[in-house]
Amino acid sequence: MIDEVRQALEEVRPHLQADGGDVELVDISKDGVVKVRLTGHCAGCPMSQMTLKWGVENYLKKKVPAVKSVEAV
Helix, strand or coil: CHHHHHHHHHHHHHHHHCCCEEEEEEEECCCCEEEEEEEEHHHHCCCHHHHHHHHHHHHHHHHCCCCCEEEEC
8 A cells, every 4th residue: 555655645746846845655554544744835834734635635545545544744
């Protein structure tokens, strides 16, 4: 599952980078919780939680069905 998650993050990364942000994979739990770190402009953006849930999490769930949720750390 880790390779699939990494690939999906590579696919979503350009959208974050277009706004000056980025995302780093931190950990994946056995129960499907992906932990990421938002960096750049995303780290301090008031919209970062919506970006994380509606953007990154939704995309990862579609690409990797084993993903249950995505959390920022």
